[in-house]
Amino acid sequence: MTTSTTPTPRRLRTRQRLIDHGLDLIERQGYDQTSAAEIARAAGVTEMTFFRHFATKEQLVLEDPYDPFLAEGIGDQPRELPPLHRAARGIRSAWRMLPEPEQPEIRRRVRIAARTPALRGAMWRSTGNTEQAIAARLEADGASAFEARAAASAVIAALVTGLYAWADGEVDTLGAAIERALDVVAGDA
C-alpha cells in the first residue's frame, strides 16, 4: 500500500541533489562506471541514503513520467476496431491531452537508457504497469486476454522505440516520435 505521506521539503531537496549529480556523473562516465556510492558522495550523502530514495540504481534514471495515464484514452475508441488499433488510437488521444512534460529532463534520461544495455531491459520492466493497464482496458472492452496482452505489448514496444529515436535526435519532437511509432503499428487508424 505504499503509504504515501507527502514528502518533506528536506527529503525533496536531497532527492533532487541525487538526481542532479547522478545524471551528471552518469552522462560523463557512463552508467556502469558510476557507482551509487559515488553519486551519494557527490550529493553529500551516504550510500544508504541513496537507496532510501531510489529502490534501485536504475530508478534514478528511469523515473516514469509519461506513463500511467496512457491507458485512459482507450475506452473512447470504437469497439469494432481490432485491439491493436484501439490501443494505438487510445494512446494517441491520451497523449494529446497531456500537459507538455519537462522534456529536457526526460530526454536526458531516455538518452542514457538508450545507450545503456542494462537499462534497456529495465525500461521494459518499468513499462510493465502501463502495459498491464492498457491490456486491462482492451480486455474490458471485449478483447480476449491473449489479444489484449499481445496488442498492449506491441504498442508499448513501438512507443519505447520511438522514444529512443527521439532521444537520439532522429525525430524532432516527442509528439512526432510517438505519432510515427504508433503509425507503424496501426498506420490506417
Added chain:
Amino acid sequence: MTTSTTPTPRRLRTRQRLIDHGLDLIERQGYDQTSAAEIARAAGVTEMTFFRHFATKEQLVLEDPYDPFLAEGIGDQPRELPPLHRAARGIRSAWRMLPEPEQPEIRRRVRIAARTPALRGAMWRSTGNTEQAIAARLEADGASAFEARAAASAVIAALVTGLYAWADGEVDTLGAAIERALDVVAGDA
C-alpha cells in the same frame, strides 16, 4: 570474435549439470531465492566455475534457442506490404521451416522467465539481437530505419507475450501461440 573452439566433453557435462540442478532449484525456490553459489554447490562445482559457464545468472535460464533464424523469412515477403506485415509474415514462414525444438526444456525456461520480474527485463535484452536482425532486413527491403525498428520491436514484443501465454498453459502448442500473437499485430496477413 567469440573464439569458438568446440567445447570439450567434460565441459559439456558440467554445463549440463549446472543447467539441470539450476532449473530444478529455481523451480522449487524461485529465481531470487536461489543463489549462483547454491546451484554450483548442487552441481558439485565452485561458484567461480558457474560464472565461467554462464556470464550471468540470467543466462542459465535465458538460453536462446528459437532466436537467430527468425529474420530469414522476411526477404521473401512482398515489398508492397507495410513493414509490420512483412515482419509478421516473415517470422511466421521462418518458424514453419524450423525443426521442432525440444519444447519441454524451453517451456521450463519460459515459465520461469514469465514468473520472475527480474527476468522479464532480461528476456527483452536477450531478444535484442533478433530484433536488430529483423529491423536490418526490413530496412534492406526499403523501410526507413525508424519504421524498421518500431515494427521489429512490436512484433517481437507480441511474440514474447505469446511465448509467456504458452508457458502458462493458455495456449496448447508453441506454434499456435506464435500464430495467434502474430495475428494480433498483423491479422490480415
Added chain:
DNA sequence: GGCATAATGTTAGCCACTAACATTCAGGTC
C-alpha cells in the same frame, strides 16, 4: 527551549560478478 518524528548515519552482511594465480584432470606420446 523542548519534543516527536522524519531524515540521515553506521556497521555489518549477502549476493552477483571479476581478476590473478594455483591446481587438477584428460588425452595423446613414448
Added chain:
DNA sequence: GACCTGAATGTTAGTGGCTAACATTATGCC
C-alpha cells in the same frame, strides 16, 4: 604405464548493488 600439455576447475581477494538493525541528527510545532 610414466610423461606432458592444455583445458577445466579451484582459491583467494575484492568491487558494487542492495538490505537489516540500530544509533544519531535535524526540523517543525508547541
